[in-house]
Structure formats: C-alpha cells, structure tokens
Amino acid sequence: MKLADLGEFGLIKRIAENIDDKLLRNSIGIGDDCAVIQKNEKESYLITTDMLIEDIHFLKEHIKAEELGNKALAVNLSDIAAMGGKPRWIFLSLALPAKTEIAWTDRFFKGFLELAEMTGCLLLGGDTTHSKKNIIINVVVIGEIETEKIKFRDKAIIGDLICTTDLVGNSGCGLRLLLEKKFDPAIEAHRNMLQAHHLPRANLQEGSWLADFPEVHAMIDISDGLDSDVQQIIENSQVGAQLFLEKLPLASQMKKIAEKFSWNAEKLAISSGEDYCLIVTIAPSAFPDIAKKFQKHFGRNLNFIGKITDSKKLEVIEKGKNIDLIQKGYDHFRSEEKWKNIEDY
C-alpha cells in the first residue's frame, strides 16, 4: 500500500495507534492543533509545528520572500490561536539550495521577524541546512495558556452554534485566480484576494479573547478547509453538524469575482481552506451576549454559520436542502488534482 492510498489523516491515525495511550498521562497528544504540556498547577505550554515545502505549499516566483516569512510563522500562530493561547517562542528550520540569493533570505527573515515582534514572540533557535532544489521551512511555536482555558476540537456539544471569527473564502479565491491564470495585478480586488492567501492573519487576539468564555466549547482554525475542519470537530466530539451555505460570511469583492468567472462562491469558500480565522462552537444561550461583545471588541461580526447536531455527520444545507459537496477539503497526500496545474502556474 502506498501513502497516496492512506492519505494524511489516515497516516496520522496509524501513527497514533502506534503510541501507547498510557504514555500520555500528563499531556494531550497527536490530533489537536497543538500538543499540551503542563507547566505547573495552573499553566500549560501549547506546542505546534508546520512544514512548508516549495512547489507543494508555495511557489517561490509567486510569493514575495517577506510574505513567505510572514506566512510560515502565521500558519503556526494560527494553531496557537485555535487553542486560545499566547505565542512565546519560535524555532525555525530552514533548508535552502546553495544558489539562493542572500537578499532573498534577508527579506524572508524580515517578514518572519517582523511578525514575531508584532506578536511578542522570540526566535530562539533552529537549524539551517542545504537542500538540492527546493526551499523547505519548518516552524515550531511554543505558547502559554492557563490550563483551564484551553479550547479543544473535541468539546463541541449537541445544540452548539457554529461561528467563524472572520470572512471566509478570500484566500481560496486568491489561489484560484492564480491557478486558473485569471489574476490581474491591476485590479485591487484581485490583489486583496491574493493578499489573503499570501499574508494570512492568525486570529490570536480573537482566540485568546474567546478562550475566556466557558460557553465557547470547541475551537479550530481553518487550514485544510472549512468543511474538513468542521469535520475534525464533529469526528473528535462524536457529534454531527449542519452548515448553512447562505450564512457563510463572504466578502463582496470575492462574490463579484466569483460571479464574473461563474464560480460558486459558497462552495469555493467552504472547501478551499487557508483562511486561518477560527471556527468556534458556542452554547446557544450564551451566543447573543458573546456575539455582541465580540462585535464591540473587534469591530466585526462573530458569524453564525451552522449548528452542532446529533447526526454524527456533516450536512451542508443550501436553501433548506442537504446537498452533497463533491469538492472536499484539501488532504495534502490526495490533492494532486488540485495542484495539477502547478507546473505551469
């Protein structure tokens, strides 16, 4: 059997099965956005790591070095945000071909270190090495949080409302403009979509703020795709979910672009991923108060998009009807078809 047959989530399950549960007494292991290590009676560390590979996760000729530095850190900060923590320390492993221009690495570090400083993180170490052809980036972020405030993906409760902390689909729209060679740098809306893809913003303040509410039950960030990230919540919480396609918070610029190219904006938004805002499930009785305070604090809506149900499956509802989503979230081992245009993009 090849890895392509098993998929990324299949591999993770297989690894987890290899690990003796008894070993994991004081720590929460494989499967959530971050691992948790108890620091003392009250506090814990959150630890997350992500790898970005040239030609798989980014194309060097399309993303600026500063943006790549920023994004490599942002996607990890987003995992800290998804558990409610505050990021503190960073480790960076970087493999570079010998032909890499030093000016490029300087700009990469500029983007990386500016975001580190802005979010109060210190780069403490890492590894630098040679690669033959492609740039490889591995980032580790360690955060801190009061243990009782940690939010997990397995704590959704039947009846919870599902919300997102920001608009969805801009990042996917930006990527699709590139992939289908429709990106026009002269159009401001196109540039905004591409920026959402290349300069995602980790919802650190939002995550930390929401973690203060015990009525916020489950939390996860949108990386693989809204649909597959909600799938993560329901599988881990052993519940079901309904997502209402009409409720997805879409930017008007994004809707106009989708209309122009006859794309289904909602379906693009639900499956394309890399939004890096948060999905939260909230007790319905607490939702009005939390949503009001969120609006006041952050100046934008906490967007209601669905409900946690007892169905044990994900239902996507369009005009009151359950529809089949053919286009699934992005599983890195199975996504060849998504990137089939990569050679000439």
Place this chain on the structure above:
Amino acid sequence: MKLADLGEFGLIKRIAENIDDKLLRNSIGIGDDCAVIQKNEKESYLITTDMLIEDIHFLKEHIKAEELGNKALAVNLSDIAAMGGKPRWIFLSLALPAKTEIAWTDRFFKGFLELAEMTGCLLLGGDTTHSKKNIIINVVVIGEIETEKIKFRDKAIIGDLICTTDLVGNSGCGLRLLLEKKFDPAIEAHRNMLQAHHLPRANLQEGSWLADFPEVHAMIDISDGLDSDVQQIIENSQVGAQLFLEKLPLASQMKKIAEKFSWNAEKLAISSGEDYCLIVTIAPSAFPDIAKKFQKHFGRNLNFIGKITDSKKLEVIEKGKNIDLIQKGYDHFRSEEKWKNIEDY
C-alpha cells in the same frame, strides 16, 4: 551574493545579528546545541531541532527505514546530551512522496518510537505532508535540566583538558566506505563502521552524568566534525585549542580499514563528524578524579585529546608539530565536494 558564498555558519551569524539582544532576557538564543527556556526558579527546558533531507543527509536505498527513524531522533537527543539534559518530548514533521510504501513508514516509526521509549521520551505531535520527490524529516526534542547544571559551548577556560566520551571516526569511516564503493557487507568490521554511521548513539547518560561536575566547563556533541566542533567551543569561549592527533581514540577495526585503503585514520576521524559522542573541557586538577569515576561508571575511558590554550586558534599537533588540516569539517552549504559522488553512490 549566493548562500554558497556565505556558508551555514555565516547564515546563522547573519540571522543572529538581525535579532535584538535585548529581546533575549530570560533565554539563551541562537548558537548553542539547544535553546534554554526558564521553567521556574530551579529548572529549565532545553529545546533543539534538526532537519534531515533525503539525498542530502541520507540515501534511502542505503539506510534502513528503522535506522533512519532511529537516527533522526538520535541526532536531536545528542544535542540534549551536549547540554547535560534529559529528553522528555518529541515533535516530528514528516514530508513524504505519495509513492512511499506504508510498510516503509511503519518501519521508520518503529525505529523512531523504539528509541523514544528507550530514552523516556513521548512523541506529542508534529506535521505530516506531501513532498514531490524526497523525504524530509524535522525533529524537535524538548528536554529538562536543573538550570545551574546546564553546560554551554562558551565556558571553556584556558588550561582545560579536552576529552571525548567515546571513540571517534567510526561513523566517518562507514560513510567513506560507502562513498568510495569499498563497503563489503560480508566483512564484520565494515558492518560495524556503517552501523556507527547509521545507528549513532546519543551520549545521554554520559552528558547528564558529566553535567553534575562543576569542573566540567564546556560541552558539545560531535556532529559537523571534531575539528569544527572544537572550533565552535574556542570561538564561543574566546580561547584557543591544541588537539593531539596521536591521542584520538580510534577503534582498531577502523585503523585496520584505514590502513588497508591508505587513508589517514586520524585525519578522517578529526574531520568527518557524525560521531555524536561528546567533547568536554575539564579543569586539569579535576580530570584524574572525573576520568576515574567515568571509567568506573561507564566501563570505558574519558579520552584526553587536547588542551584549551590562549592562542585563539585551533592547532592540530602531530608528533609535536603544528599541522595544517586541509580537510575541514562539514559545512552543509559548502560540502558539495564531499558529496560529489552522491549521484552514483
């Protein structure tokens, strides 16, 4: 300017210059084997990360999957050993081509997890992703130690004796047998050399034991090469060193192989690296007692190989004479010549 002109250590210096020293109040940053994060008044965490890339750091057809899993962890454990710590938690990022056999990944995890269990570590998380062609492995290990016992590479004192905790050169000999197509699997000595290269043993017990002695001043593990790792000690401690070529502890099997192929065994041992035992500098007055106790505890010698001097340079002494070592340690960005045979090895 290209990265090839700057080299790996040049890049690390350039990154370090970008980072405001004032930011690093409670932590020791870039430059030692591990970063140090203060846990509480008495204890600290040690954190290290290393990246291994197929065709750069290993060749898949030459190293067994179990051995690679073991080695990917061992080289990181060695960094924890070099500061005197005890390893606790592991994070593994793994990028695999879709064509990878699941049986291969199972054996990789077997080797990885067996060593984790043997050394009391827990695999807490990581990242799995797709790569186009090569396997990429990034490992992070977090260890613990009493803060006052941490050993650094910048604490060598003029007059200190330089010692190694094990034999040196077997790993380099194994690699050279492979690179020069002289490896004969029917010969036990050849198999032993290759095993030293493919299954290095992190000197965790030795490092932790030595950390108890305040007279042990500086410590580092042999990864890049004995010469360039001693160079790290003297540059960071702002001292010099003499290494006595005749004093290098070489295995008799290794010396016989070198003799047969007319290799200079000492020069191979001093520059080839990847031994993953420790180099320590010890106050001369304390050396006899520590060496005696080491011999009793570990059943082998703490090997005296040189002295810390005030010369601010590394001198390699052969038969009382200072010699020039043309063959330098292995800097990953500059080592193309070392791996020039890689395509057909």
